[in-house]
Amino acid sequence: MFKDVSDLASCEVLIVDDSELMRKLLIGCLQDMCKVKTVESAEEAIQYCREDKPDLVLMDWVLEGMSGLDACKMMQATPELSEIPIVFVTSNANEESQLQCWEAGAVDFVPKPIVPKTLQNRVRTHLNYKIQADILRNYSFIDGLTGIYNRRFFDTEVARLLKQRHRVSHSLSTIMIDIDFFKKYNDHYGHLAGDDVLKQVATKLKDIVRRPLDSVCRYGGEEFVILLPDTPLQGARIIAKTLVRAIAGMQIEHTQSPHQFITISAGVASAAESCASVSSLMNSADKVLYEAKEAGRNTFKCAE
Known part of the structure; x- marks a missing residue:
């Protein structure tokens, strides 16, 4: 069951960044691997996730208005959003910043400046984890005899x-x-x-x-x-x-x-x-x- 999932074309990644240049860079790195959507603020990201449930969120740490860190904490505290994995894209790569990422509920972080291959591998890994978790969750909700919900x-x-x-x-x-x-x-x-x-x-x-x-x-x-x-x-x-x-x-x-x-x-x-x-x-x-x-x-x- 836990083999690597090679086809990620149906997966959706939401990019949250208030820099148009950074959004374009991240899109360029990922668009051949999966579907990519973008928003400019944490508030927009939370609203988008409530409506569309992406498979992964790539979130900038520093945003206008609500910070990426606060948005992550809010999503983790919201039951219908808590299963969406969040990866921070940040130039704050020191030990204290990393600790804040983990405590907020993020699953990983990608340091700036972006190394495209590193970003792609991190995203691929977490999309695989998300797919496997969804499979397990579906199995736990399906009646073994009839195939309907249990x-x-x-x-x-x-x-x-x-x-x-x-x-x-x-x-x-x-x-x-x-x-x-x-x-x-x-x-x-x-x-x-x-x-x-x-x-x-x-x-x-x-x-x-x-x-x-x-x-x-x-x-x-x-x-x-x-x-x-x-x-x-x-x-x-x-x-x-x-x-x-x-x-x-x-x-x-x-x-x-x-x-x-x-x-x-x-x-x-x-x-x-x-x-x-x-x-x-x-x-x-x-x-x-x-x-x-x-x-x-x-x-x-x-x-x-």
């Missing part, structure tokens, strides 16, 4: 989305899903067949829920949960109805179910103004999921 990802993402919702007043809906009579299926057809059903259901859910910001997660066992940012309850209701019909429409045999095929039950909830926590949102979805099961399964209910 419970760890869900716990992280739903907390982030709720915080974002409170900040910008966007809607957030969730759909909790349970495969009906799944234990009976396993008992009758065997666990290998049950695993195959889990994979088929996960694939169908993911095929239908396709917006880039939406997430389909395996919650545990035969349970799934879908996160729908910027989706009000009515929109989530339509999606739940589509999912219930689609799974039944696959017509996967299940003779131990009164429906004769694999079906799902779903509970739909949205984060209301009074919904201040992950637990309250999930409790609402879980409550109406239970109501869907009580209503005969192969259906959905909404938390009004």
Whole structure:
């Protein structure tokens, strides 16, 4: 897994320097290796990183306004920015300055005057590290059986989305899903067949829920949960109805179910103004999921 990644063309490096000459020099050194973007200030850099998430930031130490050092500290203290590696480009190469770089959270520094080959090698090394870290992070968030997001990802993402919702007043809906009579299926057809059903259901859910910001997660066992940012309850209701019909429409045999095929039950909830926590949102979805099961399964209910 930790082999060198030779093709860095899709990686993006953000250069932060208030000198046009230095920006041109750095672009010239790196443009054949990766994508390069530039800004002139630390404030612009932080805004850019919030919106576009570059793979590496090359930051000048001394900038007009906020210093590169302060910008690095701020980014390291911001969860959604803390994983972006920062390399300082600086003429301050003494021991005390280096110590300040490390303490601020930078991963490296490149001394001025720039030696192009040294810069290229440092950038190549840190882009490789970033790619490998992303691979590991993705593996830790993927369910090994179904290939969709796992419970760890869900716990992280739903907390982030709720915080974002409170900040910008966007809607957030969730759909909790349970495969009906799944234990009976396993008992009758065997666990290998049950695993195959889990994979088929996960694939169908993911095929239908396709917006880039939406997430389909395996919650545990035969349970799934879908996160729908910027989706009000009515929109989530339509999606739940589509999912219930689609799974039944696959017509996967299940003779131990009164429906004769694999079906799902779903509970739909949205984060209301009074919904201040992950637990309250999930409790609402879980409550109406239970109501869907009580209503005969192969259906959905909404938390009004």
